[in-house]
Amino acid sequence: xxxxxxxxxDAYSNGxxxxxxxxTYSISPHRFQPRASPPALRRRRQLLFRLCIILAIGxxxxxxxxxxxxxxxxxxxxxxxxxxxQLETVRYYDLSNVQGTARGWEREERILLxxxxxxxxxxxxxxxxxxxxxxxxxxxxxxxxLVSDSKDRTLPLLSELLEALQADEDPKMPYxxxxxIEKDFGQKVNQDVESRHGFAAQAxxxxxxxxxxxxxxxxxxxxxxxxxxxxDVDVETxxxxxxxxxxxxxxxxxxxxxxxxxxxxxxxxxxxxxNSWQESETALALADTLDEDAVIVEGYAEYATWRPHxxxxxxxxxxxxxxxxxxxxxxxxxxxxxxxxxSGVHFPAFSFxxxxxxxxxxxxxxxxxxxxxxxxxxxxxxxxxxxxxDIRHMEEMEEERKAREREEQEKLDRVKKIxxxxxxxxSQWEKDKTGIQNEAMKxxxxKxxxxKxxxxKxxxxxxxxxxxxxxxxxxxxxAKTLEAARxxxxxxxxxx
Amino acid sequence: xxxxxSLRRSSPLTIVVGVILCIVIFVFLLSxxxxxxxxxKSRQANAASNPLxxxxxxxxxxxxxxxxxxxxxxxxxxxxxxxTGDPVGNRETILILTPLARFYQEYWDNLMKLTYPHELIxxxxxxxxxxxxxxxxxxxxxxxxxxxxxxxEKLRFASIIIERQDFEPPLASQGEHERHKMxxxxxxxxxxxRARNSLxxxxxxxxxxxxxWLDADIIETPPSLIQDLAFHDEPIIVPNCFQRYVDPKTKxxxxxxxxxxxxxxxxxxxxxxxxxxxxxxxxxxxxxxxTYRTLMAYLYAEGxxxxxxxxxxxxxxTALLVKAEVHRDGAMFPPFAFYHLIETEGFTKMAKRLxxxxxxxxxxxxxxxxx
Numbered sequence: 001x002x003x004x005x006x007x008x009x010d011a012y013s014n015g016x017x018x019x020x021x022x023x024t025y026s027i028s029p030h031r032f033q034p035r036a037s038p039p040a041l042r043r044r045r046q047l048l049f050r051l052c053i054i055l056a057i058g059x060x061x062x063x064x065x066x067x068x069x070x071x072x073x074x075x076x077x078x079x080x081x082x083x084x085x086q087l088e089t090v091r092y093y094d095l096s097n098v099q100g101t102a103r104g105w106e107r108e109e110r111i112l113l114x115x116x117x118x119x120x121x122x123x124x125x126x127x128x129x130x131x132x133x134x135x136x137x138x139x140x141x142x143x144x145x146l147v148s149d150s151k152d153r154t155l156p157l158l159s160e161l162l163e164a165l166q167a168d169e170d171p172k173m174p175y176x177x178x179x180x181i182e183k184d185f186g187q188k189v190n191q192d193v194e195s196r197h198g199f200a201a202q203a204x205x206x207x208x209x210x211x212x213x214x215x216x217x218x219x220x221x222x223x224x225x226x227x228x229x230x231x232d233v234d235v236e237t238x239x240x241x242x243x244x245x246x247x248x249x250x251x252x253x254x255x256x257x258x259x260x261x262x263x264x265x266x267x268x269x270x271x272x273x274x275n276s277w278q279e280s281e282t283a284l285a286l287a288d289t290l291d292e293d294a295v296i297v298e299g300y301a302e303y304a305t306w307r308p309h310x311x312x313x314x315x316x317x318x319x320x321x322x323x324x325x326x327x328x329x330x331x332x333x334x335x336x337x338x339x340x341x342x343s344g345v346h347f348p349a350f351s352f353x354x355x356x357x358x359x360x361x362x363x364x365x366x367x368x369x370x371x372x373x374x375x376x377x378x379x380x381x382x383x384x385x386x387x388x389x390d391i392r393h394m395e396e397m398e399e400e401r402k403a404r405e406r407e408e409q410e411k412l413d414r415v416k417k418i419x420x421x422x423x424x425x426x427s428q429w430e431k432d433k434t435g436i437q438n439e440a441m442k443x444x445x446x447k448x449x450x451x452k453x454x455x456x457k458x459x460x461x462x463x464x465x466x467x468x469x470x471x472x473x474x475x476x477x478x479a480k481t482l483e484a485a486r487x488x489x490x491x492x493x494x495x496x
Numbered sequence: 497x498x499x500x501x502s503l504r505r506s507s508p509l510t511i512v513v514g515v516i517l518c519i520v521i522f523v524f525l526l527s528x529x530x531x532x533x534x535x536x537k538s539r540q541a542n543a544a545s546n547p548l549x550x551x552x553x554x555x556x557x558x559x560x561x562x563x564x565x566x567x568x569x570x571x572x573x574x575x576x577x578x579x580t581g582d583p584v585g586n587r588e589t590i591l592i593l594t595p596l597a598r599f600y601q602e603y604w605d606n607l608m609k610l611t612y613p614h615e616l617i618x619x620x621x622x623x624x625x626x627x628x629x630x631x632x633x634x635x636x637x638x639x640x641x642x643x644x645x646x647x648x649e650k651l652r653f654a655s656i657i658i659e660r661q662d663f664e665p666p667l668a669s670q671g672e673h674e675r676h677k678m679x680x681x682x683x684x685x686x687x688x689x690r691a692r693n694s695l696x697x698x699x700x701x702x703x704x705x706x707x708x709w710l711d712a713d714i715i716e717t718p719p720s721l722i723q724d725l726a727f728h729d730e731p732i733i734v735p736n737c738f739q740r741y742v743d744p745k746t747k748x749x750x751x752x753x754x755x756x757x758x759x760x761x762x763x764x765x766x767x768x769x770x771x772x773x774x775x776x777x778x779x780x781x782x783x784x785x786x787t788y789r790t791l792m793a794y795l796y797a798e799g800x801x802x803x804x805x806x807x808x809x810x811x812x813x814t815a816l817l818v819k820a821e822v823h824r825d826g827a828m829f830p831p832f833a834f835y836h837l838i839e840t841e842g843f844t845k846m847a848k849r850l851x852x853x854x855x856x857x858x859x860x861x862x863x864x865x866x867x
Contacts, residue, residue, distance in 0.1 A: 047508045051515050058519065087543055087554040089644050089655050095662035095694060096625060139564060142548065159569055166566040174566030177548035181702055183574040214826040219572065219702035222551065223659055339662065344693030344828035350849040367832050 093223035100226040100337035102250035104140075109226035110176065111141045111243065112338070116212045120233050121152040123383065127233040128161050132173065136243040141229075142176040144220030148212055149184045181219050185211060203295040203356065210347035210357040213331070221341055228341055230334040236261070237381035238333070245378065246335040249321075252370035253336045253362065255329050257314050260382040265397065266390070271311030272382040274298040275330035275359050276374045280307040287354040295356045298328070310374040318377030326374045327366055328359035333380055340370050536649065538587070538615050542703075544570075550701030551657045552591060552618040572702035579705040579819040581729035583722065588705035589616045589654070590722060591820070594712050595691045596621045597628060597665070599635040600865055602715035608643070608651055612722040618704070620657040622695040624665045632712075633658065657699050661691055681779055685839040689831035692813070692839070696823060707823060709816040709840075716740075716863035717815065724860065725817040728805055732822060732847055732854035734758050736796050737814040739864045753793030754864040756781035757812030757841055758856050760790040769836040778836045780810070792856045800859035808854045810841035815862045822852045 101107055115127070134141070143162070147155050159180060166174045185208060213230070221228065229243060238256075239245060246254045258273035275298055283305035287296060296303050310326055331347075345368055348360035355363050365372050386394060544555040546567050580586050590612065610617070621636060623629045636658065644652050666683040696707070708722060714737070718724060725733050737755035742748070757780055765787035769778055779785055792808065813829075827850055830842035837845050844854045 044508055044511075048511065051512065055515070055519060087539065088547070088557050089554040089653070090640055090658070091547070091551050091655070092658045093698075094625070094660040095698075096660065099662060139566075159571070162569045166569060171564070174564075177546070177567045178569045179572055179702065180569065181572045181574055211825055215574070215824045218697055218700045218824045219550075219574065221697050221700075222548070223657070223698040224548070225698075339694075342662075342694040342697055343690050344697070344831060346826040346828060349826050350846075 091223075095223060095339075095342070098224060098226040099339060100247075100250075102248050104226060104247050105136055105244060108137075108140060110224055111136065111227040111229050112144060112220055112222070112225045113141050113229045113231060114144050114146075114213070114216050114220060115231055115233055116146045116148070116209070116216055117150065117154055117158070117233060118148050118212075119150050119152050119154060121150075121154045121157055123233040124154065124157050124161060126236065126383070128165065130235065130238065131165065131175070133240040134243060135241050138172060138175050140176060141243075142178070142220070142222075142225070144179045144181065144216055146181045146183060146212055146216035146219075148182075149186065155180070155182065177222075179220055181216060183212075183215055202297040202300070203351075206295060206297065206357040207349045209331075210349040210360070213347040213357070214349060217341060217346065221338065225338040228334075228336050228338050230331055230336075232332045232382075234383040234385070235332060235380055236383040239380070242333070242380065243335065245320075246375075249323065249373065249375075251323075251373045252340050253329060253334065253365050253372040255310070255326075255332075255334050255374050257310055257374065257376055257379045258330060258332045258382055259311065259314065259379050260384045262384060263394075265393075271309065271314070273330035273332050274309055274311055275328055276310035276326050276362075277305075277307040277328045278325065279327040280305055282306045290354055293351050294354055295351050296354045296359075298359070310376050313376040314379060315377055316379075320375065320378040322375065322377050323373045324376050326372055327362055328355060329362035329372060329374070331358035331361075332382060334358070334361075336365075340365055340368075343368055343370075345370065539654065542654065550703065551620070551699050552589065552655055552701040552704055554655050574702055577703060577705055577820070579726075579729075579821065581727050583706060583726045584613060584616075587616065588726075589618065589703055590706040590708055591618045591620060591699060591701075591704045592708045592710055593692070593695050593699070594619070594621050594710050595688065595695065596623045596632050596636065596712040598712060599632040599639075600713060600715055601635075601639075602865070603712055604636075604639045606715055606717055607710075609719045610717075610721060611719045614651055614653050617653050618655045618657070618699070619653050620659070620695055620699040622659045622661055622691050624661045624691075626664065629660070633660070659695060659698065661694065663687070663690065665691075682777055682838065685777075686831040689829035689839045689842070692829045693831070696828065700820060700823060704820045707818045707820055709813050709818070711814045711864075713865035714815055714862055715865045718860075718862075721815070721862070722817070724802070725857070728803075728855065728857075730805075730855045731819045731852040732811060732816070732844065733805075734792075734808065734811045734816045734854070734856050735860040735862050736792055736856070736858050737812060737864055738796075738861045739866050741866050751861075751863070753791075753796065755812035755814045756791050756793050757810055758792040758808055759787075759810045760792075760807065761809040762788040762790065764788040772836055775833050776836060777833045777838045780841075792858050795858035796861070797859060802857065802860040804859050805855050805857055808856045809844060809848075810837065811844045811854050811856070813840035813843075814864060816840065819852075822847050822850070825850045825852070827852065 098109070100109060104111070120127075131143075145158060147158065162178055162180070166178065168174055217228070227247065235258075242256070246256065255276050257276075258271075259269055260272040262268055262270050277298060283296065283303075286303065286305060290296070296305065298305065298307070298309070307328075310324060310330075313324065345361060345365045347357050348364060349356065352360040353363045353367075362372050539554060542553045544550070544553045546558060546565075547555050548567055549555050549570075578586055579588060583590065592607070607619070623633050623636075640656055640658075644656065666680075666687050692709070700707070706722070706726060708725075717735075721735075725735065736753070736758070738751045739754040740749065740751045743750050759780060765778055768785065768787065772778070778787060780787060780789065780791070789810075792806065795806065818827075827843060827847040829839050830837070830846060832838070834842040835845050847854065
C-alpha cells in the first residue's frame with residue numbers, strides 16, 4: 001500500500017514514530033484519519049428523531065391492524081407467538097374431487113381404513129403383517145382404530161406396533177394419518193365365540209357393535225377421503241392387492257366372500273360370513289310380522305329366511321371378478337366409497353328395516369340407491385377360532401387319541417414283557433417245534449401212504465361192485481379225505 | 497481518540513437497544529395476541545402437526561422439503577369428551593355447521609357477536625358448486641380472511657372449514673317462493689339432508705362436544721345463544737325461529753313465526769302416515785295436509801320465560817343444538833322417507849329410535865332473514 005500523504009511522510013499521523021527507510025510499505029491502519037463528522041450531540045439527536053419516527057409508524061400500524069403481525073415482525077418469529085402466526089386455521093375442500101374411481105391409486109385417492117377393536121391383543125400381530133403387505137400406496141391410507149372396553153393389552157400393543165410402523169426405515173411402509181380412539185361403551189357382552197354368536201345375545205350385541213362403528217367413522221372420516229375400508233383384525237389370509245381388487249369394480253359398496261379354514265375332522269373349510277345376502281320374499285314377509293325393535297340375524301334356525309347367501313355361492317374355481325347384487329353385507333371386509341358415508345349411510349344401532357349393524361348398513365345404502373355387491377368367488381379367510389362345542393369335541397378326540405396311544409403302548413409293553421420273560425426258552429421251543437413238525441410229517445406221510453393203499457383197494461372193489469352204489473360212496477370218501485387233511489394239518493399250526 | 501471517543505460512539509447503540517426493548521415491552525403489554533392469554537394457549541395446545549388432522553383443530557404450516565414425514569400416532573381419549581350444561585366452564589368445543597347457499601353479511605356479523613369463547617368454536621360450511629355458490633364462497637372467504645388473519649385474536653375462531661358440495665341442488669333458483677312449493681319440498685329437503693350429512697360426518701372429528709346447526713339466513717340471535725341452549729343440557733334442543741317484517745298496511749315493524757318443523761306429533765298425522773306409501777313424506781305448514789300437530793311456532797307467549805322447555809317429536813334445522821354423541825351414535829338427516837319424515841324431522845325420529853329426546857324453547861327466539 002502506498003502512503004497517501006507524501007507531503008507529510010515524515011510526520012506522525014497517529015502518534016507512532018515512523019521509520020524513514022520504510023516509506024513504501026505499511027499495513028498499519030492508524031494512518032487514516034476518520035472522516036470529518038458532525039458533532040456527536042447532533043448525531044445523537046438525529047438518531048433519536050429517527051427512532052421516534054419508527055416508533056410512531058409502528059404504533060400507528062399497530063392501531064390500524066391490531067394483531068400479532070407487528071410483534072412477529074419485531075420478534076422475527078423467534079418468540080413463541082411467532083408460532084401462533086404460523087398456524088393455519090382455514091381449510092378448503094371440494095368434495096367433487098373425492099368421489100372415488102376404479103383406479104384410485106393413480107389419482108392418489110385416500111382411503112380411510114377403520115378397524116374396531118376389543119380384546120384383540122392376540123390378533124394384532126397378524127393384522128399388522130397384513131398392513132405391511134398391502135400393495136396400495138401406504139401414505140394414501142389413513143388408519144383409524146377404536147379401542148373399546150378392552151381388558152387385555154390391546155391398547156399398549158397397538159400403539160407400540162403403530163409407532164414401529166411409522167418409524168419404519170422403508171419410506172414406503174409408513175401410513176398416513178393414524179388415530180387411535182379410546183372410547184368405552186360399557187358393553188357387558190363377552191367377546192368369546194360362544195357368547196358372541198348365541199342367538200339371544202345377537203340383537204343387542206349387533207347394536208353395540210354398530211354404535212362402536214359409527215363412533216369410529218364419525219371421528220375419523222375427513223373431507224379428503226375417497227374410500228372407506230372396514231377390516232376386521234381376525235382375517236387370517238387375504239390377497240395383498242385386496243384394496244385394488246375391490247376398487248377396480250368401482251361400486252359404492254363391495255365385499256368379498258369370507259370363509260374360514262377348519263380342522264380336517266370338520267370338513268377342511270366352511271363359509272364364515274353369513275351377513276352378505278340377497279333379500280328374499282320369505283324374509284320380507286317375516287320382517288312384517290316382527291315388532292319394531294326386532295332384528296333379523298342370519299345363520300340361526302329361529303329366523304329361516306331362505307336368502308341366497310354370498311358365502312354358499314362360492315366356487316373355488318369360479319371367476320373372482322364375478323359380481324352379485326346383495327342387500328345385507330358382512331363387516332369383515334367392506335370397501336365403500338366415502339360418499340356413501342357422507343350421504344349419511346351408517347351402521348344402524350337401532351332396528352332399521354328389521355336389521356342392525358352391517359346388514360342394516362347394506363339395507364340403508366340400498367335405500368339411498370347406492371350399488372351394493374358381493375364377489376362370490378373372491379375369497380378371504382377368517383381366522384378359525386374353535387367354538388365351545390368344537391373345543392369339547394377336540395378334547396374328546398384328544399382323549400380318544402391319548403387312550404388309543406396308551407392302549408397301543410400297553411400292548412407293545414405286554415409283548416415285550418412276554419418276549420423278555422421267555423427269551424431263554426425260545427430256542428428250546430424252536431427245537432421242539434421242528435421235532436414235532438418232523439414227527440408230524442412222518443406221520444402224515446405214513447397216513448397218506450395208507451390212504452393211497454386203501455383207495456387203491458376201494459377202487460378195485462368199486463370196479464367189481466355194482467355201479468348203483470357209487471354216489472354215497474363218493475360222499476363218504478370226500479368226508480374221509482377232509483378229515484385226514486385236518487388231522488395232517490393240526491401239528492403244523494399248533495406250535496404258535 | 498482513545499477511551500473518550502469509544503464511549504461516545506457506543507452510547508447511541510445503548511439507546512437503540514433501550515428503545516427496542518421499550519417497544520417490545522410496550523407491545524407485549526398491549527398486544528391482545530400475547531402468548532400468555534388462555535385463548536392463544538389453547539390454540540397452541542390444540543394445534544395438530546399436519547393438514548390431515550381433524551379439521552376442528554388448526555395445524556402448523558408444513559415446510560415442503562420434498563420429503564414425506566410420516567404423521568405421528570395420535571391418541572384421542574373420547575371418554576373425556578363431555579357435553580354438559582356448563583360448556584364454557586368445561587371448555588367444551590362446539591362445531592357450528594351451516595349449509596350455505598347465499599351469504600348474508602348479517603349472518604356473519606351475528607356470528608362474530610357470539611359470546612361463546614371463539615377459540616372453542618369451529619365453523620364449517622358446505623356450499624353448492626354453482627354460480628350462486630361461487631359468489632357466496634368469495635364473500636365468505638373475504639370475511640374469513642378479515643377475521644382470521646387480521647382480526648383481533650379474541651374474535652378468531654379455532655378453525656374454519658369450507659366444503660364444496662359434490663352434487664347439484666335440485667332447484668336452480670333458491671328463491672323463497674320457489675323453495676316452499678309443496679311438490680318441490682321432498683327433492684329439496686332430500687338434497688339438503690345429503691348436504692347436512694356430508695358436512696357433519698366429515699367435520700365432526702374426535703374432540704367435538706356440541707354441534708350447532710345454524711342456517712345461513714339466521715341473522716339475529718341472542719349473543720349468548722350457545723350457552724343458553726346448552727344450559728338445558730338436553731341431547732337435542734331448538735329455539736323458536738321467527739321473522740321480522742314490516743306490515744304493509746300499518747307500516748309497523750312486526751314479527752311472525754317462521755319455522756314450522758318443530759312440533760309435537762298428533763294422532764291425525766300418524767293416521768295419514770299409516771295410509772301413505774313407503775316413500776311418501778308428511779309435510780308441515782301446507783293446507784293440503786292437515787296434520788293437527790302442535791306447532792312450537794304458535795306456542796310463543798309474549799313475555800313468557802325464555803327458559804320454558806317442551807318435548808318435541810320433530811325439530812327444524814334453522815338453529816339447532818345437538819350433543820355430538822347423538823350424531824356419533826348415527827343420528828343423521830335421512831334423505832329418504834324415514835317413518836314418512838325427512839331431513840331434520842326424520843333426524844328427530846332417528847335420534848328417538850336411538851334413545852335421544854328432543855326439546856324446544858318456545859319463548860327463546862332467533863330471527864330468520866326476510867327476502
